[in-house]
Each structure stands twice: as structure tokens, then as C-alpha cells.
Amino acid sequence: MDVVVVTGSAGLVGGEAVRALASRFDLVVGVDNGMRRYLFGPAGSVADNLADVERIPNYRHHRMDVRDESALTALFGEYGSDVRLVVHTAGQPSDEWAADRPVVDLKVNAVGTMNVLEAVRRHCPSAVVVLTSTTKVYGDVSDSLPLVETDTRWEIDPAHPFHEHGIDESIRLGGNRTFAGVSKLAADLAAQSYAGLLGLRVGVFRCGSVTGARHAGVEQNGFLSHLVRSAVRGATFPVIGHGGKQVRDVLDARDLVEMFWQFYLEPRPGEVYHAGGGRERSTSILELIARYEHLTGQEVPFEHVPEHRFADVRCWITDTRKFRHDYPAWQPAHDLSDILRSVHEHWVDADMTGVDDLSDSTATP
Numbered sequence: 138m139d140v141v142v143v144t145g146s147a148g149l150v151g152g153e154a155v156r157a158l159a160s161r162f163d164l165v166v167g168v169d170n171g172m173r174r175y176l177f178g179p180a181g182s183v184a185d186n187l188a189d190v191e192r193i194p195n196y197r198h199h200r201m202d203v204r205d206e207s208a209l210t211a212l213f214g215e216y217g218s219d220v221r222l223v224v225h226t227a228g229q230p231s232d233e234w235a236a237d238r239p240v241v242d243l244k245v246n247a248v249g250t251m252n253v254l255e256a257v258r259r260h261c262p263s264a265v266v267v268l269t270s271t272t273k274v275y276g277d278v279s280d281s282l283p284l285v286e287t288d289t290r291w292e293i294d295p296a297h298p299f300h301e302h303g304i305d306e307s308i309r310l311g312g313n314r315t316f317a318g319v320s321k322l323a324a325d326l327a328a329q330s331y332a333g334l335l336g337l338r339v340g341v342f343r344c345g346s347v348t349g350a351r352h353a354g355v356e357q358n359g360f361l362s363h364l365v366r367s368a369v370r371g372a373t374f375p376v377i378g379h380g381g382k383q384v385r386d387v388l389d390a391r392d393l394v395e396m397f398w399q400f401y402l403e404p405r406p407g408e409v410y411h412a413g414g415g416r417e418r419s420t421s422i423l424e425l426i427a428r429y430e431h432l433t434g435q436e437v438p439f440e441h442v443p444e445h446r447f448a449d450v451r452c453w454i455t456d457t458r459k460f461r462h463d464y465p466a467w468q469p470a471h472d473l474s475d476i477l478r479s480v481h482e483h484w485v486d487a488d489m490t491g492v493d494d495l496s497d498s499t500a501t502p
């Protein structure tokens with residue numbers, strides 16, 4: 138039997154991994170303890186996404202905390218060498234939350250990852266593992282690049298080598314790093330050591346901004362989803378700091394999962410890849426609002442908040458050429474307008490069906 142284990146299976150990336158991989162494996166084993174609701178309150182709940190993936194016939198859910206080493210070890214022991222692929226997405230994603238509770242953050246992101254890697258080492262050492270790391274591991278280094286301010290965005294100086302294709306894996310690991318950056322970097326480095334020293338077939342994907350219809354966007358995490366969600370509800374969207382000119386490139390979670398699939402077919406253990414939407418899918422907040430209004434004809438009520446968000450860099454655009462060189466079959470299928478449309482349709486539907494009523498009472502740790 139071919140088994141894929143997806144941690145964080147009720148979250149954005151994990152849920153899309155379950156949907157994409159269910160037809161490619163005999164069984165999908167999901168691990169998620171619903172912690173996103175604990176992190177971000179009812180608006181962060183992933184109960185709706187979990188209910189959706191639980192409708193997939195060959196999906197089996199385990200409400201389990203990745204910090205629980207013995208539970209994870211027992212789970213992996215149950216499936217043993219049938220496990221062919223592990224997609225590890227369970228994590229604490231917010232810089233602000235991590236600043237408040239750094240020890241909990243470290244345990245979820247770093248120790249949780251070590252627990253997963255250790256369970257793989259003991260029970261299914263031939264399995265391929267993909268780790269969802271983050272560009273937060275670089276801290277604020279991208280802000281020390283020469284940047285120029287235009288009417289609508291912060292931009293990497295056109296004379297700089299990173300301008301045309303974005304920031305590649307050669308950018309240095311330095312600068313001021315948030316606690317979430319620290320915990321994710323610890324996980325990222327551990328994964329590389331499990332590959333380099335112990336021979337596990339692990340790939341590290343440093344993700345920029347990943348989103349999609351199923352993202353439970355909240356003010357602290359998931360800006361595109363949060364913007365659309367606010368607009369659909371008619372709520373005022375706070376444009377926090379940098380005059381709304383901060384830039385990110387956006388990748389649809391379904392395209393990220395296809396990166397994982399390509400890596401699974403031909404793993405390159407220990408490799409680190411940038412994963413993002415690239416220059417074509419880069420946008421500032423102001424540009425995103427304008428694009429959304431143009432696409433939907435719906436006005437986005439927003440207000441500027443002068444003080445910038447904790448650890449919010451002015452510009453990050455991802456260069457994915459290393460991955461595309463190693464895996465030429467991969468191309469993102471969804472452009473920025475597709476992404477906005479699918480997120481919009483999701484929140485309109487959730488609003489109409491009352492799913493987005495924020496009163497979910499799922500128990501959380």
C-alpha cells in the first residue's frame with residue numbers, strides 16, 4: 138500500500154496536498170490538531186477545510202499534535218515502510234504570535250519538525266519528505282537590498298541582480314530574524330542535516346506568500362485572503378504600514394503542492410528551494426486592492442495604519458529558477474487574477490452559506 142502522510146492537513150497547504158495527492162496514493166493520513174484556531178481565534182478556524190478533506194474516501198484523519206513525539210512515533214509505526222511521502226506543513230506561521238509565545242512557537246515549528254523527521258528515520262527511512270520552510274529564515278535581509286519607491290510599490294533597484302527574477306537562494310542568512318524565523322530556520326537546518334548526515338530524502342521549500350481559496354486569512358496571517366474576506370463582508374481592511382506599498386509575490390497553494398509532487402518523483406535530498414509566485418505574481422497591497430476592485434467591481438473599504446507591522450519587510454519577490462532548472466516540468470498554473478477570483482468565490486460562498494460566521498467552537502489545545 139502506498140501511503141502519504143500530510144501534517145497540517147486541515148490548513149491551507151496541507152488541505153491542498155490532501156486533495157491533490159488522494160488520487161495518487163492508496164491512503165492519505167492527515168495529522169492536524171486544529172491549532173490555527175487557538176493561534177488566531179475563530180476566524181483562524183480550519184474546521185471547514187477539515188470537514189471538506191474528510192469527505193475524501195481514502196483520507197484518514199488523526200487529531201494529533203506534532204509536539205507529541207510518542208503519538209507521532211506510534212502513528213508512523215502503524216504504517217511503517219508503506220509511507221512513501223511525508224508533506225510536513227503543520228506549523229505556527231505568525232511573527233507577532235511567536236514574539237508573544239516564543240517557546241511554544243519553537244516547540245511547534247522546530248521540535249515538531251524534529252519529531253516528524255525522527256519518526257520517518259525510525260519507521261520509513263526511504264520515504265520522501267518535503268518541508269514547508271519560509272523566507273522568514275532570512276529575517277529582514279531583503280530590506281538591506283537597494284530598494285526604490287514608486288507610486289504604488291517598493292521595488293528592488295533595477296540595477297540590482299535580484300531585480301529581474303527576484304531573490305534567489307544565494308541571499309545571506311542574516312539580519313534581524315523574528316522568533317518564527319528562528320524556529321523555522323532550526324527546522325530547515327535540521328531537515329538538511331537529516332538529509333546530509335543520515336541520508337533521509339528531505340527537500341526544503343522556503344515559501345514566500347502562499348495562498349488560496351481555503352486560506353483562513355486573518356489580520357496576522359494571510360494578507361490576500363484576509364483582504365478579500367474583509368471586502369466580501371464589507372469590513373474595513375487595515376493597510377498597515379509602508380503606505381501599503383510593501384510587495385510580496387503570491388503562489389497558489391495548489392502550485393506549491395505540484396512542486397512537492399515533482400520533487401517526490403525525482404527527489405534531490407538536502408536541496409533547498411525558494412517557492413513563490415515570482416515577479417509576474419508580485420503585488421503591493423495598494424496594487425492588490427486596485428486589481429481586486431477591477432476584477433470584481435466591488436469596492437474595498439480600507440484605512441491606512443501608519444505604524445508598520447512587526448517585522449514586515451518592504452519587498453520580497455521570489456526567484457524560483459533553481460527549482461525550475463531541476464524540475465522543468467513545473468510551471469505555476471494560476472496567475473494573480475485567478476488566485477484573487479478563486480479566493481473571492483470562496484468567501485462569497487462562505488458568506489452566503491453562513492460558514493464564515495466565526496462562531497465555530499472546535500476545541501483546541
Ligand SMILES: NC(=O)c1ccc[n+]([C@@H]2O[C@H](COP(=O)([O-])OP(=O)(O)OC[C@H]3O[C@@H](n4cnc5c(N)ncnc54)[C@H](O)[C@@H]3O)[C@@H](O)[C@H]2O)c1
Nearest residue numbers: 145148149150170171172173202203227228269271344347
Ligand atoms: N502560507 C504562507 O504564506 C506560508 C509562507 C511561508 C511558509 N509557510 C509555512 O507553510 C506551512 C503551511 O502553511 P499554511 O499557510 O498552510 O498554514 P495553515 O496555518 O493554514 O496550516 C497549518 C496547519 O497546521 C496545524 N497545526 C499547527 N500547529 C500544529 C501542531 N502543533 N500539531 C498539529 N497541527 C498543527 C494548524 O491547525 C493548521 O491547520 C507552515 O509551516 C508555514 O509556516 C506558509
